[in-house]
Structure formats: structure tokens, C-alpha cells
Amino acid sequence: MTETTAAHSTPTDPPPMVWPTLSARDARAIIDFLVAAFGFQEVVAYEDGGVIQHAELAWPEGGGVMLGAVRDDPEHIWKLPPxxxxxxxxxxRTDEIHERAVAAGAEIVRKPFDTDYGSRDFAARDPEGNLWSFGTYRGHPH
Structure with a gap:
């Protein structure tokens, strides 16, 4: 198994505690798209026989996602539909990311708009159909 890595945090950043996870028909293509279109940063990608088994992408403003190629392995529990x-x-940076996504050919589902609760949002789909919504709303304080 081979590994690629890149720096994504500082020693003072808390590590993500929740990792949204997805499966992809072509994990390398989705990683490259998410980096180019939205600005995620590839942290690590473990490959076996040219197939990405596990990858982590950091979101520069905090957090990240994990993904890997769809596998026909009975022991693999992450059988999520691509x-x-x-x-x-x-x-x-909602508007900046929207412009970047348009330039990268993302399918824009909803152009940037202001919500009635004060957020600036837009939504797009990646080439495999996953929905990505970006906005300024940080969630309700708890």
C-alpha cells in the first residue's frame, strides 16, 4: 500500500472529531475535483494496486472528509452508494468558492443567495452526484 501526505493543520488546531465519509467510483478523480473546485486539501491517500482504499481531505477552515473507492469486499463495512x-x-468565502467551482465545471444546484437567518450559501454537485452546500452559517451555539 502506498501513501501520499500533505500538511493541513497547526499544532493548536483541534483535530476533527466527526468525519463525514463517502464512497466513489473513481476516488482519485473525486479527490482531484474537490481540491480544484472547492479548495479541499489532500492530506493522505492510501492506494493498493492503483485503487484508493482510504483518503482524507482537510477543509482549510476546519474539519474534513474521508473517502475511498467502492469495493466488492465482504469485510468492508462502508458500502455507501456513490x-x-x-x-x-x-x-x-462563499462567493469565492462558488466562482472556483464554476471555473472547475461543478454543477451548480443553487447560485449564491442570502438566507433569512443570515447565512450566505450556494450548492453544487460533484461529478459523481454528491451534493455539497457551502455557507457562512456555523450552526447554533451549544
Whole structure:
């Protein structure tokens, strides 16, 4: 198994405690798309025989996602359907990311708009159909 890595945090950043996870028909293509279109950062990708078994992508403003190629392995519990994933990603750069996504050919589901609760949002789909919503709403304080 081979590994690629890149720095993504500082020693003071708390590590993510929840990792949204998705499966992909072509994990390398989705990783490259998420980096180019939205600005995720590839942290690690473990390959076996040219197939990405596990990858982690960091979101520069905190958190990240994990993904891997769909596998026909009875021991593999992550049998999620490709294209069935959705995530809301918090950012202070909604319009900038929207422009980047358009330039990278993302399918824009909803152009940037202001919500009645003060968030600036937009939504797009990646090439496998996963829904990515970006906005300034950080969730209700708890």
C-alpha cells in the first residue's frame, strides 16, 4: 500500500472529531475535483494496486472528509452508494468558492443567495452526484 501526505493543520488546531465519509467510483478523480473546485486539501491517500482504499481531505477552515473507492469486499463495512452523499461546509468565502467551482465545471444546484437567518450559501454537485452546500452559517451555539 502506498501513501501520499500533505500538511493541513497547526499544532493548536483541534483535530476533527466527526468525519463525514463517502464512497466513489473513481476516488482519485473525486479527490482531484474537490481540491480544484472547492479548495479541499489532500492530506493522505492510501492506494493498493492503483485503487484508493482510504483518503482524507482537510477543509482549510476546519474539519474534513474521508473517502475511498467502492469495493466488492465482504469485510468492508462502508458500502455507501456513490453519489448518495451530502454535506454542508462552513466557510467565510462563499462567493469565492462558488466562482472556483464554476471555473472547475461543478454543477451548480443553487447560485449564491442570502438566507433569512443570515447565512450566505450556494450548492453544487460533484461529478459523481454528491451534493455539497457551502455557507457562512456555523450552526447554533451549544
Amino acid at each position: 453519489g448518495g452523499f451530502g454535506a454542508y461546509v462552513v466557510t467565510t
